Amino acid sequence: DQQVKQNSPSLSVQEGRISILNCDYTNSMFDYFLWYKKYPAEGPTFLISISSIKDKNEDGRFTVFLNKSAKHLSLHIVPSQPGDSAVYFCAAANFGNEKLTFGTGTRLTIIP
Amino acid sequence: GAGVSQSPSNKVTEKGKDVELRCDPISGHTALYWYRQRLGQGLEFLIYFQGNSAPDKSGLPSDRFSAERTGESVSTLTIQRTQQEDSAVYLCASSLKVANSPLHFGNGTRLTVT
Numbered sequence: 001d002q003q004v005k006q007n008s009p010s011l012s013v014q015e016g017r018i019s020i021l022n023c024d025y026t027n028s029m030f031d032y033f034l035w036y037k038k039y040p041a042e043g044p045t046f047l048i049s050i051s052s053i054k055d056k057n058e059d060g061r062f063t064v065f066l067n068k069s070a071k072h073l074s075l076h077i078v079p080s081q082p083g084d085s086a087v088y089f090c091a092a093a094n095f096g097n098e099k100l101t102f103g104t105g106t107r108l109t110i111i112p
Numbered sequence: 113g114a115g116v117s118q119s120p121s122n123k124v125t126e127k128g129k130d131v132e133l134r135c136d137p138i139s140g141h142t143a144l145y146w147y148r149q150r151l152g153q154g155l156e157f158l159i160y161f162q163g164n165s166a167p168d169k170s171g172l173p174s175d176r177f178s179a180e181r182t183g184e185s186v187s188t189l190t191i192q193r194t195q196q197e198d199s200a201v202y203l204c205a206s207s208l209k210v211a212n213s214p215l216h217f218g219n220g221t222r223l224t225v226t
Contacts, residue, residue, distance in 0.1 A: 002154075004154070006154075034214065036217075041219060042219050043116070043203055043205070043217030043218050043219050043220055044155070044203075044215075044217050045216075045217070046214035046215065046216070049214070089154065089155065091155075098143060098145070098160045098162075098167075098168060099157050099160060099168060099170075099171075100155075100157065100215065101157070102147075102154040102155040102156075103154050104152070104153060104154040105154060
């Protein structure tokens with residue numbers, strides 16, 4: 001039972017353009033969402049989060065959008081840079097619950 | 113270093129043997145987590161520690177898996193009688209005990225059971 005889904009295993013984007021990574025969830029109890037970035041042979045690193053009381057959160061080049069009615073969130077990276085090439089994981093939780101549920105990840109490749 | 117440290121970074125073991133994986137969390141982080149990632153899969157929750165106790169061990173896949181934490185610091189994940197399906201990257205993370213404070217992950221232990 002995959003409660004957090006990232007349906008695109010991979011994505012290639014030209015340097016300087018916008019990268020959009022998508023995530024869907026099925027559990028309506030989730031009210032806190034995070035994005036993590038992972039380079040090979042390293043652990044995931046926290047990127048950005050959003051709670052369900054908001055529909056947008058921005059941090060520099062990274063913006064996360066949340067559509068609660070559609071149970072969908074997306075991560076926008078503008079402009080995309082070669083160092084953004086990594087695997088991106090979406091994660092979800094009930095606020096205050098310690099267990100994060102992760103998606104299967106999307107491998108983003110930025111083409112110079 | 114200031115990050116989460118895991119050892120060994122790689123472990124190859126024969127089926128049926130026991131293995132111990134170690135995690136040193138960030139100093140002062142009271143919450144500690146174990147996840148695993150099988151090839152092509154997402155991160156799968158195994159167990160969560162708050163201090164030295166484990167209020168949520170619901171993700172441990174079988175009674176061959178156990179974990180402990182001592183001194184509100186180091187944690188050890190033990191897998192007994194390893195099976196080939198145990199092959200995965202085992203990731204440890206720690207965080208401050210503040211609701212949904214971000215998890216800080218180590219680089220993981222890649223376990224291969226032959």
